[in-house]
Every structure is written in C-alpha cells, then in structure tokens.
Amino acid sequence: MDLPVMPPLEPMLAKAATNVPGEAGVWSYEPKWDGFRALVFRDGDDVVLQSRSGKELGRYFPELVESLRDELAPRCVLDGEVVVPREVDGRIRLDWESLSQRIHPAESRVTMLAEQTPAHFIGFDALATADRPLLGEPFRVRREALRELVTEKTWCHVTRTTEDPQLGTQWLTTFEGAGLDGVIAKRLDGRYLPGKREMVKVKHKRDADCVAIGYRVHKSGEGVGSILLGLYDEGGQLQMIGGAASFSVKDRIKLLAELEPLRDGDARDGDPSRWNSAADKRWIPVRPERVAEVAYDQMEGNGHSGRRFRHAVKFLRWRPDREPASCTFAQLDVPLNYDLSDVLES
Structure with a gap:
C-alpha cells in the first residue's frame, strides 16, 4: 500500500455541546451515525479498515471489505462509520446490537454473521484521493471529493449534510427515529486535524x-x-x-x-x-x-x-x-x- 495518507491514523474527534452552533455560512451539519468509527484506506485491491483505536476491523467485516473494493475509487482514504441497518416495524433503522455482535474471535461465526447481518459504510469525510492528500484542505473541498470517491452506493454511502443551522437543529429529532445519535457540526473552512476535538457533537442526551x-x-x-x-x-x-x-x-x-x-x-x-x-x-x-x-x-x-x-x-x-x-x-x-x-x- 502506497497512499499519501497511510495507516495507522487517528481520526479527528468531536467535543460535546448542548446546542447546535448557529452561525450561518460557518458550519456544515450532518447526522451523527451510531456505529463503529472507521477509516478506510484503499490502494487497488489492498484495503485497510481501521478502527478509531487503530485496530484492523477488516477481519470482522469481510463482506464490507469486498464492497469497499467494488464501490470506492481505486486509491483513496475516507473517514466514516460502519453500521448494520435492519428492518424494524416496517422501517430501516440502525441496529447496534447486531453490529456489536460482529466483533467475534471465531472465524465461522464471522462468516455466518457476514451473511445474516451485512454491514454498510457511511462516508463523511475524505482524507486523500489518488496521490493527493486532503488533510490540509477545508472541509467544503473534502466534502466534494468524498462525493466523487464513492462511485457506487449499494453498500457504501455518503452522509447527508446541510449548511442551514435551523435544519441541522431539526435533525436532532427528525433523524432520531432512524436510530441515529444526534448532529455533528464541522467548520466549512476547517482542516482535518487527526486526534483533535475540532468537530462539535450534539446528542439527544448526555x-x-x-x-x-x-x-x-x-x-x-x-x-x-x-x-x-x-x-x-x-x-x-x-x-x-x-x-x-x-x-x-x-x-x-x-x-x-x-x-x-x-x-x-x-x-x-x-x-x-x-x-x-x-x-x-x-x-x-x-x-x-x-x-x-x-x-x-x-x-x-x-x-x-x-x-x-x-x-x-x-x-x-x-x-x-x-x-x-x-x-x-x-x-x-x-x-x-x-x-x-x-x-x-x-
């Protein structure tokens, strides 16, 4: 693997707040996904799915590794979330219990769960494309790159965003029914700072x-x-x-x-x-x-x-x-x- 941003890498973190920041034109707002934080490094057929703590997650999600090969640009580094959606009462929601069960030492069980509760990847930031690192670029540039790097959207997706603070605040309640966890705010001109709490998270409760x-x-x-x-x-x-x-x-x-x-x-x-x-x-x-x-x-x-x-x-x-x-x-x-x-x- 030879990418402009290489693993292991600490993801950028968020600081908790009680209210969605409201300066129009300053922030981008997006849903806070309730899954496993993951950085994806893809260089051709080589794919590393790195957890927040730096561990390799690929062995627990073999079906997702294949999806990342199929649906992402050939050389890229993305930040996002691994989730397991399931139908509940006629609606698709995130299922934390099914996701947490995917971390299992037995290969036979990993194989079984990969078929029964397959995982999806939700991308919300781009850290590199081809030979170009994006860490120093503002989020608005990284966001546009992200949309181009997810080439198919069956198992890999791009999170929704808005620059409207009122809509971002609405999402705290309207998206809760889908099993989501709150709202994340990122500065539109902010760089990606690994390990730093530069984002803002507002959750439904502390x-x-x-x-x-x-x-x-x-x-x-x-x-x-x-x-x-x-x-x-x-x-x-x-x-x-x-x-x-x-x-x-x-x-x-x-x-x-x-x-x-x-x-x-x-x-x-x-x-x-x-x-x-x-x-x-x-x-x-x-x-x-x-x-x-x-x-x-x-x-x-x-x-x-x-x-x-x-x-x-x-x-x-x-x-x-x-x-x-x-x-x-x-x-x-x-x-x-x-x-x-x-x-x-x-």
Whole structure:
C-alpha cells in the first residue's frame, strides 16, 4: 500500500455541546451515525479498515471489505462509520446490537454473521484521493471529493449534510427515529486535524464512555447491583466518577458473568452512603478492560480528580470498539460557570 495518507491514523474527534452552533455560512451539519468509527484506506485491491483505536476491523467485516473494493475509487482514504441497518416495524433503522455482535474471535461465526447481518459504510469525510492528500484542505473541498470517491452506493454511502443551522437543529429529532445519535457540526473552512476535538457533537442526551473498574454485589446476593465507573485524567490516572445501577434480575446475573472473570483482587471498602448508613458499600475491583456507554444528567465537583456524576447513571451498552485508555474527561460536556446571584431575581 502506497497512499499519501497511510495507516495507522487517528481520526479527528468531536467535543460535546448542548446546542447546535448557529452561525450561518460557518458550519456544515450532518447526522451523527451510531456505529463503529472507521477509516478506510484503499490502494487497488489492498484495503485497510481501521478502527478509531487503530485496530484492523477488516477481519470482522469481510463482506464490507469486498464492497469497499467494488464501490470506492481505486486509491483513496475516507473517514466514516460502519453500521448494520435492519428492518424494524416496517422501517430501516440502525441496529447496534447486531453490529456489536460482529466483533467475534471465531472465524465461522464471522462468516455466518457476514451473511445474516451485512454491514454498510457511511462516508463523511475524505482524507486523500489518488496521490493527493486532503488533510490540509477545508472541509467544503473534502466534502466534494468524498462525493466523487464513492462511485457506487449499494453498500457504501455518503452522509447527508446541510449548511442551514435551523435544519441541522431539526435533525436532532427528525433523524432520531432512524436510530441515529444526534448532529455533528464541522467548520466549512476547517482542516482535518487527526486526534483533535475540532468537530462539535450534539446528542439527544448526555452520555459518556467510561471504564468499568469494579462492581458491587446486589443486596439480594444475586448478581451485580452496580457497576463502578472511571475516567482517565490528564496525567493518565484512572479516577472513579460514580456508578451505574438499577438492573433487572436477568441483567444482574448476566453482568456478573461478564465481570467476574475480570476480578482483580479482594473486595474493597467504599464510601458510606449518605442515605443508608447500613448499606454495604464494599466493591469488587476488576481489570480496566471493558468500556461502558452510560447516560447521565449532571456532573458535580471541580477539577478532573474531583468531578463525579451527580446521580447514579444509566448503563446503555458495552462498547467493544472503544479502548479503555481513550475514556478521558475530555469527552464530557464542559460545565457552565456561574454564581448563584446570576440565577436569582435581584
């Protein structure tokens, strides 16, 4: 492979915001796809499908590698998302569960799932075309290149965009029914900066990807009562930031089967509960190898080491496509700074 932009390459990232930026003529808006982020490098028959963390995804999606050969320009580098669409109630939606099951070590299962739940690629940026690198070009130029580089659109697609901030805001709700995840805003004159949070993402609700660092046994003695969560600070230290709870009986047992093999030592004492002094706060540490996506409402505290989820958070799903080391405080919505007098009547 000999391309002007070569793997491995860190994808450009997004910073969370609560509102869609509204300066007309400054931003391009597009749906936020709910799949596995992937960079595609194609040089003739050689295709590399690289995950966000730099791993090769091609072995898990052999049918998609063939589609990329068939439907992309002969030499190009694209940024996009791997998704699995399925029909639900008469409509085509993205199916995260089917997608996550595609990451499996057994070749026979990979082959079976490639037939049963084939993947699509959604392109949303172009990083190189033929011998020309595009990283330093403004997004409006890269966008036009992207449309030319996806030559067929059966399994490979180009995401929809708009420069209308009102329409971009509408997409937060109108596209949610298709299984999408929010809206991404990119500066029309912005360069592609690998590893930098230069895009803006607005999601339907706040969420975060956290490292599972331990669990508490449910008060019944059966299964997991809560999962303890952590994020890495700027110094690379893993800080506990709260926990996810309120699981069904079935999920408590399932989570215990998933976390028990990662157990990393004896039970530890936890902070006493403010509401129930008799509650057992001991917890079981686990190796920091699994990433959980959680929904939350607010953070409290100042500084990375002192910030925590204000309330118990909701466990959404495991993220097999994320590396624990990538779960940092930088992904969180920046809290507003205000004084009490600012929110009281004078």
